[in-house]
Amino acid sequence: MNRILVTGGLGYIGSHTCVALIEAGYHPVVIDNLRNTRISVKQAIEEITGKPLEFYQLDAKDSAAVSSSIENIDGVIHFAALKSVGESIEKPMEYYTENLESLLSIIQVANEKKAKSFIFSSSATVYGDTEESCVTEETPLGKPLNPYGHTKILGEKILQSGKQKFKTIVLRYFNPVGAHESAKIGELPNGIPNNLVPYITQTAAGKREKLTVFGNNYATKDGTCIRDFIHVVDLAEAHVAALNYSEEMIETVDVFNVGTGKGNTVLELIETFEKVNKLKLNYSIGDRRPGDIEAIYTATSKIESTLGWKAKKELPTSMKDSWEWEKSLWK
Ligand SMILES: NC(=O)c1ccc[n+]([C@@H]2O[C@H](COP(=O)([O-])OP(=O)(O)OC[C@H]3O[C@@H](n4cnc5c(N)ncnc54)[C@H](O)[C@@H]3O)[C@@H](O)[C@H]2O)c1
Incomplete structure (x- = not known):
C-alpha cells in the first residue's frame, strides 16, 4: 500500500493531505484540473516535504485520460468536487454533473x-436539518x-x-479551518469566500x-450558530489513519465523522481570532441565513x-495559522 491517487490534491484539504x-x-x-487552486501549490507541497510531487493536470471526469496517465x-x-453551497443553488446541474461524473469516473479508474x-470526501451537510446537535455516524441522513x-x-x-473490488471509507468532514x-x-x-474563516x-x-454574522437569536449561549471547527492538518491526518485502517477492515464500506467533538459558536471563533492575533474585526450581526441549522458537532x-x-489542534492554533496564511498571500 503505497501509491495513492489523490484527486483534487492541490486544493485546500487535498494539499494538506498530500503533505x-x-x-x-x-x-x-x-x-x-486547477479549477479552484493554483499550480504554485505543487511547489509549496514540495518545499514543505522536500520531495518531488507526482502531478498531472487532468479532469477527474475523464477516466480514460486519468487511467492512461498514471501507473498502478x-x-x-x-x-475533486465543487463545494460552494450558494453556487450549487444557482447552478444545480453543474454540481450534479461535476461531482457525480467525477466520482463515477474515479471509481472506474480505481x-x-x-x-x-x-476514501471519499463527504460532509456533515449530509445530516441536513437534523434536530440532533451532536451527531454520530448512526444519525439518519437528513433532507x-x-x-x-x-x-x-x-x-x-x-x-x-x-459491488466494488475496493474497501470504501466515507469521511464526513465537519468545518475545516486553519x-x-x-x-x-x-x-x-x-x-x-463561501466559508467563514477566509471571510x-x-x-x-x-x-x-x-463580516456579517448570520443571526444572533439562535438558542445557543451567545445566540450564534454552533459548528465543529477542525484544523485542516488534523483532518489531513485522518486520511492517513483511514488508509491504514482500510488494509485491515472487514466491512466493504465504513463511515466516519471527522471533527473535534467540540461545538464553538461563530462569535467564539471571531473572538478567538481577535485575541490570538491581537486585532479587531469589523463585523455586524445580520439576519439569519436560510438553510443554516442552529448547531451541529x-x-x-x-x-x-x-x-x-483524534483532533489535536485547538481553535486558537487554527485561528493563528489561518491569519499567518492570509498574511503570506500579501508577499
Ligand atoms: N472545505 C470544506 O469546508 C469542506 C467540508 C466538507 C467536505 N468538503 C469536501 O472536501 C473536498 C475537498 O474540499 P476543499 O475544501 O479542499 O476544496 P478545494 O476546492 O480547495 O479543492 C478541490 C480541488 O479539486 C479540484 N477539482 C475540482 N473539480 C475537479 C475535477 N473535475 N477534476 C480535477 N480536479 C478538480 C480543484 O481545482 C481543487 O484544487 C471536496 O469534495 C469538498 O466537497 C469540503
Whole structure:
C-alpha cells in the first residue's frame, strides 16, 4: 500500500493531505484540473516535504485520460468536487454533473487500476436539518439542504450500492479551518469566500469591508450558530489513519465523522481570532441565513476507537495559522 491517487490534491484539504501522506511514507499521485487552486501549490507541497510531487493536470471526469496517465495505484482519495453551497443553488446541474461524473469516473479508474481502498470526501451537510446537535455516524441522513449536499448523499449511496473490488471509507468532514504551520499552503477561495474563516481573514486584511454574522437569536449561549471547527492538518491526518485502517477492515464500506467533538459558536471563533492575533474585526450581526441549522458537532467515539485518530489542534492554533496564511498571500 503505497501509491495513492489523490484527486483534487492541490486544493485546500487535498494539499494538506498530500503533505500528511508523504510524511507517513505514502506516494501521492495527484490529479487536479486547477479549477479552484493554483499550480504554485505543487511547489509549496514540495518545499514543505522536500520531495518531488507526482502531478498531472487532468479532469477527474475523464477516466480514460486519468487511467492512461498514471501507473498502478494502491488506493484513492477522492477530493475533486465543487463545494460552494450558494453556487450549487444557482447552478444545480453543474454540481450534479461535476461531482457525480467525477466520482463515477474515479471509481472506474480505481477498479481498472485494482486499487484496494477508496476514501471519499463527504460532509456533515449530509445530516441536513437534523434536530440532533451532536451527531454520530448512526444519525439518519437528513433532507438535503442544497444541491451540493445532495451530491454528497448521492456520492455516498453510489459507493455503498456498487459491488466494488475496493474497501470504501466515507469521511464526513465537519468545518475545516486553519492552514499548515509553514503558511505555505492554506485555503485559496476564488472570489468572495463561501466559508467563514477566509471571510474573517480577508476582512481583517482589508480585502472585505465587513463580516456579517448570520443571526444572533439562535438558542445557543451567545445566540450564534454552533459548528465543529477542525484544523485542516488534523483532518489531513485522518486520511492517513483511514488508509491504514482500510488494509485491515472487514466491512466493504465504513463511515466516519471527522471533527473535534467540540461545538464553538461563530462569535467564539471571531473572538478567538481577535485575541490570538491581537486585532479587531469589523463585523455586524445580520439576519439569519436560510438553510443554516442552529448547531451541529460530532461525537468522536467511533473514529477514535476504530481509526485511533483524534483532533489535536485547538481553535486558537487554527485561528493563528489561518491569519499567518492570509498574511503570506500579501508577499
Ligand atoms: N472545505 C470544506 O469546508 C469542506 C467540508 C466538507 C467536505 N468538503 C469536501 O472536501 C473536498 C475537498 O474540499 P476543499 O475544501 O479542499 O476544496 P478545494 O476546492 O480547495 O479543492 C478541490 C480541488 O479539486 C479540484 N477539482 C475540482 N473539480 C475537479 C475535477 N473535475 N477534476 C480535477 N480536479 C478538480 C480543484 O481545482 C481543487 O484544487 C471536496 O469534495 C469538498 O466537497 C469540503
